[in-house]
Amino acid sequence: MTDKRRRRLPRSVREQEIIDAALGVFSKRGYRAAVVDEIADLAGISKPMVYLYLGSKEGLFIACVRRESQRLAAAFREAAQAGDSPEQRLWAGLGAFFAFVAEHRDSWVVLHRQAPEQGEAIAQEIADARRSVMAEVNGLVRDGITKGGEADRLGEQEADFVAHALVGAADSLTDWMERHPGEPPERVTVRLMNVMWVGMRNVLAGEVWAPPQPDA
Amino acid sequence: MTDKRRRRLPRSVREQEIIDAALGVFSKRGYRAAVVDEIADLAGISKPMVYLYLGSKEGLFIACVRRESQRLAAAFREAAQAGDSPEQRLWAGLGAFFAFVAEHRDSWVVLHRQAPEQGEAIAQEIADARRSVMAEVNGLVRDGITKGGEADRLGEQEADFVAHALVGAADSLTDWMERHPGEPPERVTVRLMNVMWVGMRNVLAGEVWAPPQPDA
């Protein structure tokens, strides 16, 4: 690829390559089953380098989560900035999300598909990452709900609910996309907006759904 | 609890207790980090019994997945049978789902929150479990989409998409419920129906959402 034959690289570069390799292995095997030797091999160096640069397996994992979390948040935020209605911002944000996940599946798996009980530090880091994604979406939904600028009484809890539903749906659709490789991310976005946004909009407009009355 | 002092139990009973214990530990730690000795302790016996009855750690995990998958599917299916409109069936099914997850959080975590790459057999079993949940939901959505009984051209793919979004949303709302312990499962169900069903209904009625035209 970059260069044949064992070539020495400056730390800043090698570190990123190690994290790249780790991302692949963690995503494929999960934290516990991932083997540091394999990561080192993939990065083209030997194990002690990993420990010299990243400190420990845990540190390595945290570095992955942190880097990818920032990348995702950046992609999302940047996309959502453009667009001048809440609707457009949500659309752009979701679009960026699907595009990101389609292109960096490993990142998403490491960020959101890990059993987060591998020690305090890791749990903390993953919780932060999720919170940050959720907060981003939550903000957009809030803007969409509070039409105009009125006081949001229960809008707070409502937005959190919808944000969870949205993020979960998006996560799951990530699998759907894998089984429909033809489908471009934009179409997935449009479809999801069709269900969720239309639902939200109409519910806000007063078209509530209520369970069919049991008897009376 | 049942009886003080080391009491011997027939295999059929002890097996279930082992699976109960395993469910808790697998759910808390994840497959790899779960330690068989801890499971044995929790079940009130020694490790060799686990191996005698369940064969291996893998076998133990598979037994958990199989049992809980069937329980969830049964709860879902039973609830969805009652109700005579697609709408009612979906509502009842989702309700059963949230009730199940609220009561057996461990089961859900083991079924849907594991990195499924711990060997062929496990991947297979988890894939089956997920497929079975998805198929159940897919059926209800399909019935909801094909109003009356007309030929479903793209209804097939469409239902699969909506089913994924629904299951993902429900999964994520599982976390939301943990942070809002006051909220009863029925209200969560109603809220989700409000967003998703209303969205679906209106989209089917022709109220499509389209991205705001970029320029022209």
Added chain:
DNA sequence: AAGTAAACTTACTATAGAGTAAGATTAGGT
């Protein structure tokens, strides 16, 4: 009251894999 099979235990073996000690190279700076 044996006899016997099922339920259960103690006390191991074996290995995978995280982490490290001690030093060997190589790239640049002077």
Added chain:
DNA sequence: ACCTAATCTTACTCTATAGTAAGTTTACTT
């Protein structure tokens, strides 16, 4: 051409834990 610091390696140690061998104890049958 040397010197030095950064890069990198071989070859370990040591622990955790999956899995098992060889019994021991209890309960049920006849």
